Amino acid sequence: MDRTRTRDPEARSSADPLCQLSLEQLRRRTSMKWRTYPEDVLPLWVAEMDVPLAEPVRRAVTEAVELGDTGYPAGTRYAEALAAFARDRWGWDGIDAQRTAIVPDVMLGIVEMIKLVSGPDDPVVVNSPVYPPFYQFVRNLGRRVVEAPLGEDGRIDFAVLEETFRRLAGPARRPVYLLCSPHNPTGAVHTAAELTEVARLAGAHGVRVVADEIHAPLVASGVSFVPYLSVPGAEDGLSLMSASKAWNLAGLKAALAVAGPEAAADLARLPEEVGHGPSHVGVIAHTAALREGGAWLDELLAGLDANRALLARLLTEHLPGVRWTPPQGTYLAWLDCRALGLGDDPAEVFLHRGRVALTSGVPFGSGGAGFTRLNLATSPELITEAVRRMAASL
Secondary structure (H helix, E strand, C coil), X not given: CCCCCCCCCCCCCCCCHHHXXXXXXXXXXXXXXXXXXXXXXXXXXXXXXXXXXXXXXXXXXXXXXHXXXXXXXXXXXXXXXXXXXXXXXXXXXXXXXXXXXXXXXXXXXXHHHHHHHCCXXXXXXXXXXXXXXXXHHHHHCCCCEEECCCCCCCCXXXXXXXXXXXXXXXXXXXXXXXXXXXXCCCCCCCCXXXXXXXXXXXXXXXXXXXXXXXXXXXXXXXXXXXXXXXXXXXXXXEEEECCCCCCCCCCXXXXXXXXXXXXXXXXXXXXXXXXXXXXXHHHXXXXXXXXXXXXXXXXXXXHHHHHHHHHHHHHHHHCCCCECCCCCECCXXXXXXXXXXXXXXXXXXXXXXXXXXXXXXXXXXXXXXXXXXXXXXXXXXXHHHHHHHHHHCC
């Protein structure tokens, strides 16, 4: 879908969700983003968006509360809504509700998928730098994390990945590859050719793929998301999807595990009690977002396109020493601050000198030192003020 509205890359629609809330309104929020730091700090760190709820979601949640419909989740409405969304947005008809399971959220779902397809001594491969909970949750499960670092371009380095798979392969081993798609923090959206190569290498070396696709709806104009399970060779893969990132629903817990045809038997072994964890109201909210929130999402995507263009201009003007590649997906910008001489953790410097909260690159693993992650899902005014403060702190 072409979302271009004007020749000005920073032009805004009056319906842009990123421009609807004032700083005063946002500071009334009690979530992590707005309560972790003092009020003089601009929070552009954790992956929450500064947007109002999409109207279909607000309406669905309000109706549920008014009805007292706050019991346990049931049925396949969420899966059916995701299947329809996948057909409409990605041209993919591969989600069968009978090969899905509701899980509390994507990371807890990932843990359950790893337990289904591997054993306690089997390693889990990640592409560093990568979302820090990949390390935290996998290690808390008692598994060893093995890094297959990304290339300098922030994309999968297939020579490194193949060597890692080869090194871990063995008749008594069942390694898992935890794929981040789109990749957090670099924002790379994997192509069909890249994902097909992932499937080929995994099949050749006996590696099972579990894909975190939580950012799937969030792609830049002109970029297409490709579901991992849609490519040849991925039939034994497992995917975790959710409406939480694209519609800012992290506080309304719900996600879906989706199995490829050859992984259906694995998913069928998921303990029944795992399905008790998601919120019924969360399922209602996510279903409404997927079924009726498309117009709102399009406005958000256009706003994020404008914010990427804005950040590019601001960095050129005020922080030319910062290197970055505008993300193809997610609403996160991965900033290379190594030329600024701020050490391994520039986020700490920007926080204390500039009163801007960014996410430190260090917990993202190898390749994260000297980087910081900036959340673009806020108003252009806050991005502009944040960059001004960052530049003034040098």
